[in-house]
Every structure is written in structure tokens, then in C-alpha cells.
Amino acid sequence: MSGYLGKILYVDLSKEFISTYTLKPETYREWLGGSGLSAYLMDNLLKDKLGFLDPFDPENPLIFMTGPLTGTYLTGSSRVSVSALSPLTGIWGESHAGGFLGKEIKAAGYDGIIVTGRAKQPVVLYIEEEICLKETPELWGLDTYETYDRIRGNGSYQVAAIGPAGENQVLYASIIHNKGHAFGRTGMGAVMGSKNLKAIAVKGEQKTPVKDEIAFSKLRRDLLEKSKNSLAIQMLTSFGTNGTLEIGHLSGDVPIKGWQEGEWDEGVESLGAFSYNEKILKGNRSCFACSVACKRDVADPINPNKKAPGPEYETVAGFGTLLFNRDLELVASANDLCNRLGLDTISASSTIATAIRMSEDGLWDESNELSWDNPHVILTILEKIAAREDIGDILADGTSRLVARFNARHLDLTVKNLEVPYHDPRAYHGLGLAYATGNRGACHVSCLTLNIELGASIYQSIDIPDDFQGQTSVGKAKLVKEAQDLGSVFLAASGFCQLGSIPFDESDLQSALAAVTGKEYSLEELRSIGERIWQKKREINETRKVDKSADKLPDIFFRAQENGGAKGSTPDIDLLLKEYWQLRE
Amino acid sequence: MVFNDASELYKCIGGLFVKGAQHEAMGPKVKASNIIIRFNYTQPEASLTIDTQSTPPEGQYFNVIHGDNDLKADVVMSMTSDIAHQFWLGKVNLTLALSRGQMVAQGPIQSIMRLLPVIKPAYELYPQHLQEIGFDHLLPEEN
Numbered sequence: 001m002s003g004y005l006g007k008i009l010y011v012d013l014s015k016e017f018i019s020t021y022t023l024k025p026e027t028y029r030e031w032l033g034g035s036g037l038s039a040y041l042m043d044n045l046l047k048d049k050l051g052f053l054d055p056f057d058p059e060n061p062l063i064f065m066t067g068p069l070t071g072t073y074l075t076g077s078s079r080v081s082v083s084a085l086s087p088l089t090g091i092w093g094e095s096h097a098g099g100f101l102g103k104e105i106k107a108a109g110y111d112g113i114i115v116t117g118r119a120k121q122p123v124v125l126y127i128e129e130e131i132c133l134k135e136t137p138e139l140w141g142l143d144t145y146e147t148y149d150r151i152r153g154n155g156s157y158q159v160a161a162i163g164p165a166g167e168n169q170v171l172y173a174s175i176i177h178n179k180g181h182a183f184g185r186t187g188m189g190a191v192m193g194s195k196n197l198k199a200i201a202v203k204g205e206q207k208t209p210v211k212d213e214i215a216f217s218k219l220r221r222d223l224l225e226k227s228k229n230s231l232a233i234q235m236l237t238s239f240g241t242n243g244t245l246e247i248g249h250l251s252g253d254v255p256i257k258g259w260q261e262g263e264w265d266e267g268v269e270s271l272g273a274f275s276y277n278e279k280i281l282k283g284n285r286s287c288f289a290c291s292v293a294c295k296r297d298v299a300d301p302i303n304p305n306k307k308a309p310g311p312e313y314e315t316v317a318g319f320g321t322l323l324f325n326r327d328l329e330l331v332a333s334a335n336d337l338c339n340r341l342g343l344d345t346i347s348a349s350s351t352i353a354t355a356i357r358m359s360e361d362g363l364w365d366e367s368n369e370l371s372w373d374n375p376h377v378i379l380t381i382l383e384k385i386a387a388r389e390d391i392g393d394i395l396a397d398g399t400s401r402l403v404a405r406f407n408a409r410h411l412d413l414t415v416k417n418l419e420v421p422y423h424d425p426r427a428y429h430g431l432g433l434a435y436a437t438g439n440r441g442a443c444h445v446s447c448l449t450l451n452i453e454l455g456a457s458i459y460q461s462i463d464i465p466d467d468f469q470g471q472t473s474v475g476k477a478k479l480v481k482e483a484q485d486l487g488s489v490f491l492a493a494s495g496f497c498q499l500g501s502i503p504f505d506e507s508d509l510q511s512a513l514a515a516v517t518g519k520e521y522s523l524e525e526l527r528s529i530g531e532r533i534w535q536k537k538r539e540i541n542e543t544r545k546v547d548k549s550a551d552k553l554p555d556i557f558f559r560a561q562e563n564g565g566a567k568g569s570t571p572d573i574d575l576l577l578k579e580y581w582q583l584r585e
Numbered sequence: 586m587v588f589n590d591a592s593e594l595y596k597c598i599g600g601l602f603v604k605g606a607q608h609e610a611m612g613p614k615v616k617a618s619n620i621i622i623r624f625n626y627t628q629p630e631a632s633l634t635i636d637t638q639s640t641p642p643e644g645q646y647f648n649v650i651h652g653d654n655d656l657k658a659d660v661v662m663s664m665t666s667d668i669a670h671q672f673w674l675g676k677v678n679l680t681l682a683l684s685r686g687q688m689v690a691q692g693p694i695q696s697i698m699r700l701l702p703v704i705k706p707a708y709e710l711y712p713q714h715l716q717e718i719g720f721d722h723l724l725p726e727e728n
Contacts, residue, residue, distance in 0.1 A: 231683055231690060231694060232680070232684075234694040235694050235698065237694075238694050238695055238698075239694075239698065243698065246698070246701040246702065247679065247680065249705075250701070250705055263705075265705070269702065273698055274698070454678075454680050454681075455678045455679070455680030455681025455682070455683070455684050455685075456680050456684060458685065464681070468678065468681060469678070565675075565705075
């Protein structure tokens with residue numbers, strides 16, 4: 001079965017039981033891989049418990065899953081997903097990262113890893129020729145970078161670890177792979193912490209089987225050429241994802257001062273692509289076999305003579321423009337701290353922004369130390385969040401619980417309890433609908449809407465009219481539905497990366513799947529798989545009593561900006577949802 | 586076609602560039618890029634070059650040259666004149682236009698990105714400029 005290894009590692013930490021799980025070839029065909037296959041597995045593993053299981057219950061399965069393209073040498077195809085019931089949202093949770101973990105899981109002989117149960121003591125799961133659980137109380141309390149350094153040693157383990165935030169079950173704790181590859185969203189690190197699982201270390205030597213090596217080699221060259229000729233990819237290579245800050249600011253896409261302002265020229269200039277390259281950049285890095293190399297290295301805030309992973313766009317926007325902070329070095333320090341502590345930078349910065357607004361409005365006296373004029377306090381606050389100390393204990397539960405606690409729901413910045421990522425639905429109305437209907441909550445990476453509305457990607461099967469505008473709601477429901485279905489295959493299941501695959505379209509995905517798996521997938525079948533995946537995640541949420549009545553946007557996005565690229569624009573969410581659900585039902 | 590001939594394009598878009606060259610915020614930013622940018626237009630055929638390297642006329646931070654010349658451009662942007670007009674009105678999604686080939690950009694991405702900070706002030710200048718030169722019939726109704 002080319003493209004797959006045909007085995008999923010199953011580890012029950014409570015029983016210290018390790019086995020393998022096999023699936024029928026038709027199951028792989030129906031769900032493809034990644035979080036699509038994970039949704040199918042979760043449904044089958046939990047069955048009747050799915051509707052009420054607490055995300056911190058040991059039975060909540062934490063599922064790492066690759067796609068058929070992961071671990072092949074196609075550029076932009078290193079992705080692996082982590083899924084579980086989310087402690088932050090209470091519903092389906094998933095997060096994705098690149099790096100080398102997915103490739104290594106396959107090299108160790110598995111398509112994925114299911115971890116269930118709870119270890120009696122903190123453990124590390126070692127996956128190599130032999131699988132073993134090692135009690136490692138000495139690692140508990142260490143940050144993710146120290147943990148990585150201790151585990152990796154001089155060997156070649158690829159590591160996914162939690163930091164103090166995961167151990168303390170901060171609801172938006174992340175899992176950090178090596179240094180700087182974050183499974184950031186939906187609190188997967190908190191689930192891992194609840195299992196007393198400090199880290200997973202993987203090492204293997206198997207090659208992901210490719211069915212047609214000749215077709216694969218040709219396709220690999222073709223995709224590299226496409227990538228090389230793409231201006232968007234050239235931008236990512238030169239400036240990383242933060243290269244989009246200035247262009248996003250032009251269209252009103254960037255969050256400024258708690259989403260309250262439409263433009264901030266001085267801030268964007270201080271935080272933008274050229275400032276980044278001139279002030280803090282020390283080099284760039286790539287994920288496995290990727291030609292884009294969009295990852296940045298900056299001076300290590302702790303030891304400036306060394307390099308450390310630098311902030312990406314979402315983090316620059318979160319700790320920069322959103323918090324009205326134009327100090328790029330401070331943003332880099334906040335990024336470093338979040339990586340080390342194991343905190344999602346989007347949820348952390350959004351929760352802090354909400355606390356500042358509550359302080360401004362006199363709704364929470366204890367948050368007075370937070371203000372738009374005092375950005376340096378961010379670092380102390382992040383430490384407190386990870387440790388659940390003082391106000392950090394309240395902030396550790398995320399934005400929606402914060403506003404509920406102080407009766408300030410009008411300041412909520414979440415959809416289904418997941419903090420909105422840093423692209424403004426007033427600039428791109430389709431993205432607003434994608435946020436509202438997102439199965440993990442507000443999400444910009446599980447469907448193709450953002451790439452399409454930004455204008456970066458064009459797909460043959462998704463119609464974009466000649467007079468296409470981001471700031472209109474008319475016609476966007478169809479686009480979003482199609483972008484979710486195709487995106488569920490392209491981004492969530494296949495192993496392709498949202499950034500690396502910007503220049504690729506459906507025919508490239510079809511060619512890649514054919515060369516790797518040896519199976520032809522029609523466009524109709526791909527869309528059908530995508531719809532199946534989307535519906536399965538929706539079913540899981542509905543089983544947990546979260547239905548389409550939760551498809552909403554935060555109030556702030558219905559207040560038009562008075563300046564900037566999205567001046568006067570608000571999404572017509574009633575129209576968008578009405579048309580969308582007519583298409584879905 | 587928005588512009589009947591090249592002379593109209595030079596008045597409108599060329600004039601915008603001259604205004605940018607005189608602008609206290611935009612002018613120094615473009616000058617600091619130290620690059621030569623050529624805009625090639627079709628329907629009608631025309632060409633505008635922004636030259637930040639040679640000495641500009643008094644009151645301008647850079648040169649704006651109409652028509653063909655021998656300067657070696659660092660960045661070449663090609664598009665129809667209609668797309669150019671719509672772009673400076675802020676009506677064209679730059680990334681989408683590039684993806685669709687409605688605009689073609691040639692040159693190092695670092696140089697192309699240098700142009701981004703001047704686009705926003707130019708959006709504000711262009712409608713004003715059209716009004717000043719009596720081309721307000723080219724403005725969309727909401728202006």
C-alpha cells in the first residue's frame with residue numbers, strides 16, 4: 001500500500017500496553033490521512049463516550065497522523081496533525097505542524113500514533129525499532145527546548161514535547177516539535193500534559209513507499225519549478241510568513257490594538273518584512289524536503305550569540321500589532337518564551353488583548369498592569385500563564401472563559417471558544433464565514449479560503465469571478481464550502497502544507513497521490529473525501545451538543561473600521577450563513 | 586479602455602508618479618529603494634520609468650520618465666492600462682492580479698516588496714490627482 005505504512009501505533013499509558021492498529025485499504029481511501037483519518041479513528045475509538053467525555057479524561061485519544069504525501073520528497077509536504085477532544089473548545093480539536101516529525105513517524109514504520117490513558121509518572125514515549133515508555137520525572141518542569149536537548153542528545157530523534165504550560169494544563173498549551181515547530185492550536189499540549197506524557201521521541205530508517213518512482217521524480221521537479229517561479233513562494237523564502245504583514249495592512253487584514261484600529265503605518269513599518277530582516281533575522285530553515293524554507297532564525301533572546309526560531313506572521317501580529325507593540329525584539333522574546341513554555345501564541349496574545357480591553361473598560365481591576373502602553377509586561381504575564389500563577393491562572397483558561405467570568409461577552413474574540421487568528425474578516429468576508437463554520441472554531445488553515453481571498457492561490461474547480469473582491473459577502477458561501485471540502489483533503493489530510501502548496505492546484509494533488517499511492521483520484525472523489533472529513537468533524541461536534549447555532553463571529557467584526565484598507569466593511573453573516581447552509585444541507 | 590491614448594495615461598498615471606516624487610512621505614521612501622522600476626502598459630501602449638538613481642528635477646525625490654529609454658530596470662511591472670488605473674484606485678487585489686497574470690512582475694522579490702509602503706499613500710493621491718487635472722470622469726461613482 002504505497003504512500004502508507006499500513007500500521008498505526010497504539011499506546012495505552014494507563015495499562016502500559018503497546019500494540020499496532022491496522023486499517024483496511026478502503027479506510028485509507030475514504031479518509032486519506034491526517035486529521036481526516038484521525039476524525040474517523042476518534043469516532044471509532046470513543047463510540048458512545050464521544051458525546052460526554054471530558055477532554056482531560058485519560059480515554060481522550062491524542063492522535064498524531066501523517067498523510068500519504070508526508071515523508072516523501074515532494075516540496076511542501078512535511079505536515080503531520082495532532083487531534084483530540086480539545087480542552088479549550090470542548091469539541092473536535094486539531095493542530096498541524098511541519099518539520100521532521102511526520103517523516104520520522106513514517107520512517108519508524110507507522111502512519112500515525114494513538115496515545116490514550118494516563119501514565120502514573122511523567123514518561124517519554126520512545127518509538128524506534130523497539131517501542132518503550134521511560135519514566136522521566138527529571139524532565140517534568142523543563143521547557144520544551146531543554147527537553148528537546150536532553151532527549152535528542154547526540155542521536156537523531158525527532159521530538160514532540162510539552163513545556164510547563166502543558167504540564168499545568170493551560171487550555172491553549174501547545175506541543176513543540178524540536179525547536180520552533182508548533183502544534184499550537186486547540187490545546188493539544190494540555191491533553192498531552194493530562195496524560196503525563198512529556199514527550200514523544202521518534203527515530204526510524206524506513207522510506208515512505210512510493211508507487212511510481214519515475215512519475216514521482218518528474219512531478220517533484222515540476223513542483224519545484226512551479227515553486228521557484230511563484231512570487232508568493234519567493235516572498236516566503238525571502239521574508240518568511242511575516243512578508244505578508246505590509247500587504248495585509250494594505251487590505252485591512254491585520255489586527256491592530258485589539259482589532260479596534262484599521263491602520264497603523266508606524267507599527268507595521270517597525271514590525272514588517274524589511275525591519276525583521278534588518279533587525280533580528282539570523283538565517284532561515286526549512287522543513288523536511290521543502291524548498292521554501294520559510295522558517296526564520298533570530299538571535300536567541302537568552303543567549304544572543306546563538307540562533308533561535310523566530311516569530312512567524314501570526315506571532316508578529318499577535319504580540320505586535322494586536323497588542324499595539326512595535327518592538328520587534330520584544331515580539332521575538334515573546335515568541336521564544338511561548339515556544340519554550342509551550343503556549344499557543346495566537347490564543348495567548350488574544351487573551352492578553354482581551355484582558356487589556358477589560359482593564360480599559362474597568363471590568364477587571366486585577367488586570368490593571370496590562371495596557372497598550374506597557375508591552376514589556378507581556379513576558380511576565382506569559383510566565384504566569386504557564387505557571388497558572390496570580391492572574392495567569394485566569395488567563396490560562398483562554399478568552400471565552402475570561403469574558404464569561406467577568407460578564408464581558410461583548411469582548412469575546414473566539415469562535416466556539418477558539419481565539420480568532422490574525423486575519424480580519426472585515427477584509428475578507430469569506431474568511432469570516434470560514435471562521436464561523438470552522439469545525440475546530442476560528443481557523444485560517446483548515447480550508448483554502450484565505451489563500452483564495454488573499455489572491456495567492458487559484459484552483460481550477462473553485463470559480464473566482466473577474467470582479468472578485470474580498471470585501472463582499474455575495475457569492476462567498478459557495479466559495480467557502482468548496483474551499484473547505486477541497487481544503488480538508490489538500491491541507492488536513494494529504495500532508496501538503498498551506499504555504500508550500502500555494503502554487504499547486506488540484507491537478508498537482510491528483511498527480512502526487514497517483515505517483516505516491518498508485519491510485520487515481522478523480523476531482524469528484526477528492527471533493528467527496530473532503531466533504532466526508534468535514535462532515536465527520538461536524539458530527540463529532542454535534543454529538544457534543546455544539547451545532548450550527550455556534551457558527552458565529554465575535555461582535556467586533558460587525559463594527560466597521562473608520563480607516564485602513566477595510567474601512568466601512570463588515571461581513572453580512574446572516575446572508576453568508578443562510579447561503580452556506582443551503583449548500584451544505 | 587479607460588485611457589484613449591498614451592498621453593492620457595501619462596497625464597493620469599505619470600502625473601500620479603510625479604506627485605509621488607514630490608510627496609514628503611512617499612518620495613524619500615521610493616528614493617531610498619535605489620532601484621529603477623519600469624511599468625509597461627498595453628491598450629494603449631505606454632511605458633513609465635521611475636529612476637531613483639540619477640539626479641531628479643528640483644522639487645522631486647526621483648525621476649519619472651515617459652516612454653522608452655535605455656535604463657536597465659531592476660523591476661519591470663507589466664499590465665493593461667485599465668488594470669493600472671483600477672489598481673491605483675485601490676480596486677485591484679494585487680496578489681490575485683499577479684496570480685492571474687493580469688499583472689506580471691519581474692525582478693528580485695526584495696525590490697518588488699520595496700514598493701509596498703508607497704502603495705497606500707498613492708491610493709489617496711490618485712483620485713485627488715484625477716480631479717485636479719480634470720479627469721474626474723474616470724473616478725468611480727462613490728468618489
